[in-house]
Amino acid sequence: MQKKKQEAPFDWKLETQAIRQQLPRTDYMEHSVPLYLTSSFVFEDAEDMRSAFAEEKQRMLYSRYGNPNSDELIQKVCSLEGAEAGYSFASGMSAVFSTLAALLESGDRILACRSVFGSTLTLFSSIFPKWGIETDYFDTDDGPEQWEQKRKPSTRIVYVESPTNPGVDLVDLERLGNYCRDQGLLLVVDNCFATPYLQQPLQLGAHLSVHSGTKLMDGQGRVLGGLVVGEAELIDRIYRFARVSGPALSPFHAWLLSKSLETLSVRVDRHCENALEVAKRLEQRPQVSSVRYPFLLSHPKYDLAKRQMKAGGPVVAFDLKGGLEAGRNFFDHLEWLSLSANLGDSRTIVTHPASTTHSKLEEELREQLGIFSGTVRVSVGLEHVDDVWKDMERAFSYL
Ligand SMILES: *Cc1c(COP(=O)(O)O)cnc(C)c1O
Numbered sequence: 001m002q003k004k005k006q007e008a009p010f011d012w013k014l015e016t017q018a019i020r021q022q023l024p025r026t027d028y029m030e031h032s033v034p035l036y037l038t039s040s041f042v043f044e045d046a047e048d049m050r051s052a053f054a055e056e057k058q059r060m061l062y063s064r065y066g067n068p069n070s071d072e073l074i075q076k077v078c079s080l081e082g083a084e085a086g087y088s089f090a091s092g093m094s095a096v097f098s099t100l101a102a103l104l105e106s107g108d109r110i111l112a113c114r115s116v117f118g119s120t121l122t123l124f125s126s127i128f129p130k131w132g133i134e135t136d137y138f139d140t141d142d143g144p145e146q147w148e149q150k151r152k153p154s155t156r157i158v159y160v161e162s163p164t165n166p167g168v169d170l171v172d173l174e175r176l177g178n179y180c181r182d183q184g185l186l187l188v189v190d191n192c193f194a195t196p197y198l199q200q201p202l203q204l205g206a207h208l209s210v211h212s213g214t215k216l217m218d219g220q221g222r223v224l225g226g227l228v229v230g231e232a233e234l235i236d237r238i239y240r241f242a243r244v245s246g247p248a249l250s251p252f253h254a255w256l257l258s259k260s261l262e263t264l265s266v267r268v269d270r271h272c273e274n275a276l277e278v279a280k281r282l283e284q285r286p287q288v289s290s291v292r293y294p295f296l297l298s299h300p301k302y303d304l305a306k307r308q309m310k311a312g313g314p315v316v317a318f319d320l321k322g323g324l325e326a327g328r329n330f331f332d333h334l335e336w337l338s339l340s341a342n343l344g345d346s347r348t349i350v351t352h353p354a355s356t357t358h359s360k361l362e363e364e365l366r367e368q369l370g371i372f373s374g375t376v377r378v379s380v381g382l383e384h385v386d387d388v389w390k391d392m393e394r395a396f397s398y399l
Pocket of ligand 1: 117192212213215226
């Protein structure tokens with residue numbers, strides 16, 4: 001069941017909504033929300049069942065359609081983003097795929113920023129073309145003139161991420177939102193790197209905001225999950241696609257993600273504080289040629305970052321002077337920081353995009369995306385920043 005936003009009983013701030021928006025208590029008067037680990041729901045009588053299937057009333061039918069735990073999660077994220085409705089998915093990628101597949105017809109085109117998540121790029125380049133859906137690309141620095149040049153008469157959806165991964169570049173969401181509204185295009189923003197706590201694309205003009213719940217929302221590297229929230233009419237189409245194609249989120253993962261949101265603001269504050277500190281210290285290292293973090297004064301879009309985000313997020317990218325060789329050396333001398341593909345985890349994670357997530361791209365395209373052979377991406381965790389820095393310093397001493 002896609003969940004329409006109910007009005008919160010009070011004029012709650014985001015932090016309070018993330019904690020206090022919850023399912024009604026059962027007769028047991030539990031304090032923490034129960035886990036509704038059930039695949040289906042029962043009916044009182046034939047008329048109850050008939051009217052439920054006829055959609056004459058909103059009620060639980062079957063967990064592929066909806067479940068109380070996923071409803072609570074959706075409701076919460078709708079409140080945090082100021083969305084009318086939403087639907088939750090088994091992963092971020094199933095949210096991205098279902099959103100686009102539900103809204104596009106064969107022959108339609110997507111206009112996307114080149115710097116999008118690797119699997120999203122593969123969807124655009126290898127999966128959607130099978131159904132006659134092609135994608136045109138623009139760059140993060142482009143504005144209305146380039147957007148207008150690159151869109152085609154059959155372009156329906158504009159798709160972006162900001163901040164980008166792993167280049168940590170920004171797209172001006174308000175400007176793009178205005179352009180899309182003027183041109184009758186749908187704007188879909190992957191808000192995974194920022195979370196609703198740092199950035200609210202729907203308030204800047206986007207029609208839909210998609211999330212991987214796997215990253216900062218869970219925040220502890222435990223589960224996969226995804227969401228889309230936005231305008232009710234669009235969500236209804238996505239829901240009708242998803243309830244038959246079956247990418248529903250498990251109730252257990254929904255329960256975990258909803259619980260995780262209770263601590264979202266405090267966790268993300270600390271991630272951002274630690275990440276800014278690591279970014280500043282990196283700028284002082286002689287082995288580092290450049291550092292990219294939205295809330296560093298040296299970021300080319302610092303002013304935009306301040307306008308559209310509350311803080312810079314957990315991810316810092318930097319370039320080592322010695323290129324690939326230095327990168328490998330740096331990684332091999334880290335003692336305990338994790339080498340892993342995830343991000344937004346309580347543990348600090350370091351990756352080398354050129355030899356891993358983006359190794360299949362041609363060098364020229366890779367560099368356009370801000371990924372050089374010596375680029376390192378750090379997702380700064382919640383450990384004490386001095387300890388994180390000590391491990392990085394030790395590795396620097398070998399370069
Ligand atoms: C991880 C990620 C996704 C995909 O999410 P999964 O939960 O891994 O499927 C999509 N977009 C961005 C920006 C991501 O970082």
